[in-house]
Amino acid sequence: MRRIKQSATPPTRARRRRYKMTRSHFGAVQRLDKGRYRVSVEGPKSADGRRTRRSKVVRGTREDAEVELAKMRLDAGLDSEQFDSWTFSRYWEAVYAPIVETKGKDTARGINGAYRRNLLPLFGEMRMDAISKRLIETKLNAIPNESARWAAFKAMRQAFNYGWDNELLSANPFLKKPKVPQPRKVEQDTLDSKSLAEWAIGMRGYRYEAALLLMAFCGLRREEACALRWEDVSFEDGYAIVRIDKTSKDDGLSETKTERSTRTVVCAGYVAERLSEIAGDGWLCASVAEGSEGKLVKPHWVYASYKKWCKAHDVRYIPPRNLRTTYATVQQANEVDSLVVSRALGHTKLSTDYAHYFMANKPAQIAAAQALADAVGDKM
Template identity: 25%
Template sequence: MKLSEFYPEYMSSCDGLRESTRVGYESAYRVHLQAAFGDVELLDITVQRVETWAAQYADHPGACRKAWAVLRQMLRKAAKWGVIPYDPCSAGVTLPRKKAYTPPTITAKETKTLLQGMWGHPLEALMIVATVCGLRRGEACGLQWEDIDLRRGVVHIRRSVQYVAGHIVVEQPKTLLSKRDIPLPRFAVNRLRQLKGKGRLIGDLTPLQVARKIKTWCRQHHLPSIPLSNLRTSWATNALEAGVDLKLVSGILGHASIETTARYYLVPHIEAYKEAQRRYERFLLAS
């Protein structure tokens, strides 16, 4: 059986996928896998063949790894179903190394400046909650005023909104732990009480339109500007620098494990490193 013949069977077995994930799989197959492996018999897909294909993506390692993940899942499923005797790539495949990436973040002082600069903006409520709760962009855009309990000062994360294939998709949060309740700082509760409205915090906008409007506003008013999704990284970084326990930060972010938090969200600012050295110096000189 050729990969192109197996692909429809594989996709029909993925009923539980989020729509955004399904679209991503379909895109990876169409753009990166179909031409290279579509007419190849499953038994002829070897480690050497895959590594030869992967070598062409030296300048685009991210795209390669995403496409490889889809191919790997298909081969595993084929082996599980008995279509092929074993997964030919189970021994491991050498893929292009991803370049080191440090997500942009803003400091606590810059965060304060940003929130002050959003005062009166139609998306101010969204920015407050997204910034002080470390939300994913989809989680922030999925919030409704009914999700914010201002009496208790708690935000209930119950859905995520994505813009997929030209339309809005409302989905469950990313993981089981992503469905969570997050306490709000007192200043946020006080301001949200003044802004209290109804319906979605973003109105009829799409997540992409929200991101563009915020970026334009920040540029026009000379405010600290980072992608909306990186407000999450900034919250985690600043919370950890403030001394919040890693496990608590992981729980508020809705991560499945603290390893994820430590690996991707612990991005100390230079001032944190300086403070570490000052503490070391005091300890050293006092010895």
């Protein structure tokens, strides 16, 4: 039997302690039996110099255990260059997927869809430190659908930026600004003054009529309209005054999108009268429907039923997100101050309105053309 030569000078006590602390600080995965692993990690030192060790038993594969170790290290506030050597798919599942789940339902669905359809097949098996600016441009620009390409680009950029901002990655190729073109903007389908009036009358009796009227005539976001209670609406001298200070999310009520989004808006005429007619108690949306249980309406509920109502009652269908654009466009065509419109929309920058909400519809273009013709007509 071969004898193992032992060192004449065994490791010192301090050396053994330093070795143990290094392994402990990194974390460890111990196989207990088939399909069971103990994962342990030691957090950073506290003010008194002590460390807190955390451990957990994981059922599954060795990779499942390593993923759990990464999550525990993140929770403990530990940074490590080990993430640079991970594959993109492993990094996504262990590090960024939990962050995605904290976002809104629709947002998370879009990010996860971009990952599954494009990022996973294209980058899944690549090491994080092997993904370069040029590689991102080459692979993403090969995606034929421009909307899918841009969604993949944004999702990947967010994943890298998160790792960079939290000091989990030693390099970030997105700092070099890879060139991936945005989708060409398509003119949104909006209503002019006449068609808006016809649309409003056609919505009479619809379950979520009140919410949609406020979106089209006051510029509310759908999650803001769905979160309103009738106590947030007051009626004075023929006006409906609406206070917006919360939004409806899939998991309940939440704060408004920005500080500017907390605001008061006013509507008059037919809309104010109609709101006064259907006003009740509890949630503004729920109280409109007969036999309603008075529950908080989730924003995505509005989409399907609204489209069905339009089809059944021969009403022109305008996507809910375009109702805000309709509000801004009609107001601009009627020469309402752009700053007033921007504040009603709850925006912090006027440039947002010019980029996404102010659409030069046909009546506005005709008025502009006539104004120019009148200005130069006498001089020709």
